[in-house]
Amino acid sequence: MEAVVFFVAAIGALGGAIGVIAMRNPFYSVLALIVHLFSLAALFLLLTSAFVAAAQVVVYAGAVMVLYVFVVAYVGGGGESAWEPIPGQRFLAPLLGIALFVELSIAVLGSALKALETEGPDVKAGFGDPAAIGRLLLEKFLLPFEASSILLLLAAVGAIVLAARRQETNA
Amino acid sequence: MTGTAWAWLVLLFPLLGSIVIALGYKALPQKAAGMIGTAAIGLSFACGIAALISLLGEDADARHHASSLWDYASVAGLDIKLGIYLDQLSIFMVLVVTGVSTLIHLYSYGYMQSDEGYHRFFSYLNFFVFSMLLLVLAGNFVLLIVGWAFVGFASYALISFWYRRETATRAGMKAFVINVVGDIGLVLAAFLIFRELGSFDYGTVFERAPEVFSVNEWSVTAICLLLLVGAFAKSAQLPLHTWLPDAMEGPTPVSSLIHAATMVTAGVYLIARTHVLFALAPTAADISAFVGLATLLVAATIALVMTDLKRAIAYSTMSQIGYMVVGVSIGAYGAGMFHLMTHAFFKALLFMAAGSIIAAMANEQNIDRMGGFAKAMRFTSVTMLCGGLALAAFPLTSGFFSKDEILAYAGARGGMYLIFVVLGYFGAFLTAIYTFRLIFRVLQGEPCAEARELIETGHVAHEAPKNPATGEPEDTDVGFPGPEHHIAETSAPMRVAMGVLAFLALVGGLVQVPGVDNVISDFLDPAFEGPVLSHVHPSIEWDWIGLAIGGIISLAGIWAAHWLYVANPERPRALEQRFQALHDFLFHKWYFDEAIDLLVVRPALAIGRFANRTFERFVVDGLVTGTEETVRSAGGIVSRAQNGFVRSYALLLIAGFAGLALYFLLSSS
Amino acid sequence: MNITWYIVLSSLLFATGVLGILLRRSPLVILLCLELMLNAGNLALVAFSRMVGNEQGQVFAVIVMVIAACEVVVGLGLIVAIFRRRLPLNVDDLRELRG
Numbered sequence: 047m048e049a050v051v052f053f054v055a056a057i058g059a060l061g062g063a064i065g066v067i068a069m070r071n072p073f074y075s076v077l078a079l080i081v082h083l084f085s086l087a088a089l090f091l092l093l094t095s096a097f098v099a100a101a102q103v104v105v106y107a108g109a110v111m112v113l114y115v116f117v118v119a120y121v122g123g124g125g126e127s128a129w130e131p132i133p134g135q136r137f138l139a140p141l142l143g144i145a146l147f148v149e150l151s152i153a154v155l156g157s158a159l160k161a162l163e164t165e166g167p168d169v170k171a172g173f174g175d176p177a178a179i180g181r182l183l184l185e186k187f188l189l190p191f192e193a194s195s196i197l198l199l200l201a202a203v204g205a206i207v208l209a210a211r212r213q214e215t216n217a
Numbered sequence: 218m219t220g221t222a223w224a225w226l227v228l229l230f231p232l233l234g235s236i237v238i239a240l241g242y243k244a245l246p247q248k249a250a251g252m253i254g255t256a257a258i259g260l261s262f263a264c265g266i267a268a269l270i271s272l273l274g275e276d277a278d279a280r281h282h283a284s285s286l287w288d289y290a291s292v293a294g295l296d297i298k299l300g301i302y303l304d305q306l307s308i309f310m311v312l313v314v315t316g317v318s319t320l321i322h323l324y325s326y327g328y329m330q331s332d333e334g335y336h337r338f339f340s341y342l343n344f345f346v347f348s349m350l351l352l353v354l355a356g357n358f359v360l361l362i363v364g365w366a367f368v369g370f371a372s373y374a375l376i377s378f379w380y381r382r383e384t385a386t387r388a389g390m391k392a393f394v395i396n397v398v399g400d401i402g403l404v405l406a407a408f409l410i411f412r413e414l415g416s417f418d419y420g421t422v423f424e425r426a427p428e429v430f431s432v433n434e435w436s437v438t439a440i441c442l443l444l445l446v447g448a449f450a451k452s453a454q455l456p457l458h459t460w461l462p463d464a465m466e467g468p469t470p471v472s473s474l475i476h477a478a479t480m481v482t483a484g485v486y487l488i489a490r491t492h493v494l495f496a497l498a499p500t501a502a503d504i505s506a507f508v509g510l511a512t513l514l515v516a517a518t519i520a521l522v523m524t525d526l527k528r529a530i531a532y533s534t535m536s537q538i539g540y541m542v543v544g545v546s547i548g549a550y551g552a553g554m555f556h557l558m559t560h561a562f563f564k565a566l567l568f569m570a571a572g573s574i575i576a577a578m579a580n581e582q583n584i585d586r587m588g589g590f591a592k593a594m595r596f597t598s599v600t601m602l603c604g605g606l607a608l609a610a611f612p613l614t615s616g617f618f619s620k621d622e623i624l625a626y627a628g629a630r631g632g633m634y635l636i637f638v639v640l641g642y643f644g645a646f647l648t649a650i651y652t653f654r655l656i657f658r659v660l661q662g663e664p665c666a667e668a669r670e671l672i673e674t675g676h677v678a679h680e681a682p683k684n685p686a687t688g689e690p691e692d693t694d695v696g697f698p699g700p701e702h703h704i705a706e707t708s709a710p711m712r713v714a715m716g717v718l719a720f721l722a723l724v725g726g727l728v729q730v731p732g733v734d735n736v737i738s739d740f741l742d743p744a745f746e747g748p749v750l751s752h753v754h755p756s757i758e759w760d761w762i763g764l765a766i767g768g769i770i771s772l773a774g775i776w777a778a779h780w781l782y783v784a785n786p787e788r789p790r791a792l793e794q795r796f797q798a799l800h801d802f803l804f805h806k807w808y809f810d811e812a813i814d815l816l817v818v819r820p821a822l823a824i825g826r827f828a829n830r831t832f833e834r835f836v837v838d839g840l841v842t843g844t845e846e847t848v849r850s851a852g853g854i855v856s857r858a859q860n861g862f863v864r865s866y867a868l869l870l871i872a873g874f875a876g877l878a879l880y881f882l883l884s885s886s
Numbered sequence: 887m888n889i890t891w892y893i894v895l896s897s898l899l900f901a902t903g904v905l906g907i908l909l910r911r912s913p914l915v916i917l918l919c920l921e922l923m924l925n926a927g928n929l930a931l932v933a934f935s936r937m938v939g940n941e942q943g944q945v946f947a948v949i950v951m952v953i954a955a956c957e958v959v960v961g962l963g964l965i966v967a968i969f970r971r972r973l974p975l976n977v978d979d980l981r982e983l984r985g
Binding site for chain 1: 901951
Binding site: 132138143146149 | 871886
């Protein structure tokens with residue numbers, strides 16, 4: 047049963063990914079990414095990470111993608127061909143991508159880390175619960191937690207500054 | 218105080234004088250500089266006398282001392298000390314050098330008075346005397362080379378003293394370069410001595426040499442030949458003599474001191490000092506004697522046609538040094554040194570008188586334009602006549618006794634050496650002729666314009682100074698023959714110096730009259746004791762016969778000069794036209810300058826040009842430009858990676874990452 | 887399904903993201919591909935967290951999500967600014983930082 051869910055979610059994720067890179071219209075790419083994100087949430091659930099899955103759906107698919115949709119709607123685009131490498135990198139780019147995947151796979155498959163072949167230790171009932179995550183965030187990882195909130199503030203300010211209309215100065 | 222302590226003082230005073238005058242040249246008034254300079258050498262002379270007295274108080278055999286101030290290099294078999302060697306030969310040279318130098322300093326005190334570079338002159342002159350004394354007193358070959366090199370430098374500095382004159386600077390460079398050639402010979406000789414004998418120290422070298430070398434072995438011959446190269450360069454013997462006439466570009470006191478009495482005798486001193494080595498290499502000694510003989514004759518013939526007064530006297534110097542070289546090469550050390558001393562007296566005097574006359578002629582040096590100074594400048598003419606008589610070996614003058622003693626010694630050795638006797642007397646004949654040619658031309662006859670002006674008004678001619686060689690006007694601002702001209706009649710210091718020398722030139726020979734006294738030889742001979750060279754002494758009868766022949770030849774020469782140049786005013790020109798080719802050959806100094814230019818200078822320049830065109834351009838430039846091109850093209854290649862495309866940067870990033878991952882995968886497998 | 891499957895899937899998604907960055911011209915799509923890569927990293931983090939048995943990897947994944955959000959915000963702000971100035975929305979034409 048679990049294997050079936052896994053493969054469905056995996057295919058969804060891969061399909062979404064390929065859709066992102068292959069679609070001509072950027073709007074369709076955004077939609078493909080949303081599919082991808084949902085699939086990933088399913089995968090997270092398979093890994094008993096309930097909170098992360100929920101955050102993925104709510105934050106990523108819900109907020110970030112909506113932002114994307116707005117911008118794509120504003121900016122428009124589309125009509126360009128999907129495959130547009132820099133001349134001179136026609137073969138190098140796919141080659142490197144494939145090479146990267148192959149190397150990482152070899153690293154993983156040939157790894158001496160025996161735990162990779164297990165499904166992980168048996169975990170308690172509250173593994174991956176918001177309570178557990180919350181406890182960690184406020185006890186052990188307080189500093190990263192606070193730092194990321196500052197980062198969010200910076201990003202917001204930065205975005206406003208970047209996208210603000212230029213003030214027309216009268217002579 | 219011990220003799221060597223006095224000897225160190227002898228070295229100290231001129232050095233101090235030079236430094237004090239150099240450092241205080243702005244502060245010291247002109248007279249003070251002159252007085253300090255002269256006093257320094259005078260003190261040196263006094264210390265030399267003290268050292269002599271100390272030496273005389275010892276046994277004749279024990280009169281040699283070495284003393285060193287500190288170890289210069291004491292490593293791995295090398296043991297070079299800053300040391301002097303005081304024996305009869307060195308004290309003799311010290312006395313001659315300091316004595317004549319004191320008089321010349323006195324002369325310069327008056328002669329250079331209106332020269333802007335007065336302080337510089339005395340500083341250089343003192344430094345020169347210091348270097349010469351260092352050379353003479355040195356106790357090992359290293360210090361000898363140091364003194365030798367300093368002397369060469371001082372000569373260069375003084376020849377090109379009037380440095381705005383292009384002929385002077387060129388002459389200075391020529392002298393220096395030829396001296397360097399000699400230095401090479403000397404240094405190589407020192408290396409060979411060290412290699413064969415293991416030491417630079419005189420005492421050690423001269424003791425070991427007879428044990429290590431057999432007679433005429435190639436190594437000792439090589440050493441002696443290399444020493445000869447050095448000696449000939451310094452003493453202006455063939456073929457390294459071409460610098461001496463050009464060196465007359467310097468002020469007259471310089472010519473008088475360096476190129477008559479002291480520096481050019483350094484070569485003679487060297488041969489005398491290393492007599493032990495020359496005794497072991499008779500071939501080299503003979504070569505030296507023949508070169509001296511050849512120089513003697515060549516220089517005498519050239520002096521017959523020279524029209525520049527100072528250059529004629531310079532060729533005379535070259536010729537007389539030839540006699541000295543012959544003397545010390547055939548073993549007549551005492552006679553050679555005696556001639557060195559008397560020559561110093563009368564040659565320095567001749568130059569001083571020439572300086573006075575040239576000053577009266579407003580720097581004109583061509584004897585064809587001179588005449589009649591006998592009436593115009595009494596004192597100068599008398600002293601010049603004294604010097605000329607001594608040079609021509611007129612009976613009973615100093616030159617008479619010294620020159621003929623060398624020839625008598627050669628006669629006593631017999632065999633091959635009789636050539637020296639015959640040609641030596643022929644040279645003496647020529648010497649008398651050219652000396653009196655000069656004297657008659659300059660002093661006798663119709664007074665020239667400048668002389669007339671002196672007779673009538675008592676004023677010295679006041680033309681603006683011109684370069685005597687090229688005639689271009691001189692720049693008197695910086696340090697030049699000053700606008701004023703100083704002649705002996707008006708300058709007391711000049712008169713004192715010339716007077717003393719004239720006296721010595723006339724009576725200086727009386728210390729070594731054969732059969733009567735033998736002061737110099739008796740004093741010097743113990744220094745030349747050696748196991749190898751046989752002691753040859755001409756008998757007293759032969760001595761007197763030699764002197765008689767010499768006297769006759771001298772008188773004959775004077776008469777010949779009179780007949781050629783005075784009796785019939787047209788005769789010189791008629792002779793010149795009849796022997797035009799010979800005259801040209803002699804006038805062009807036997808074409809030595811041209812030959813050296815062709816054989817040495819041009820090939821050297823050609824090699825330089827070739828090196829520049831090929832080696833420099835291809836190898837050196839190639840290396841440099843090649844490196845530059847490589848770096849630039851490498852930079853160009855790398856800069857193509859910065860093309861502005863974000864995706865290309867990303868590609869490079871991914872490529873690097875992939876490469877790194879590959880490396881880690883491979884290294885951990 | 888052991889953890890290896892998740893990790894291999896993660897690397898596949900990551901490589902896809904890389905390909906997308908190298909091959910697409912529009913900055914919007916490039917940003918989307920960046921999201922792909924970040925999510926692939928998140929997947930790997932969560933998988934390892936499950937493998938190890940504590941939730942620290944999941945906390946890390948949450949923080950990554952925060953960072954991704956910030957980055958998207960700034961990136962999209964840039965794109966909007968570019969669009970407003972009527973510049974071509976094409977990474978190849980925006981190349982003034984050239985060496």
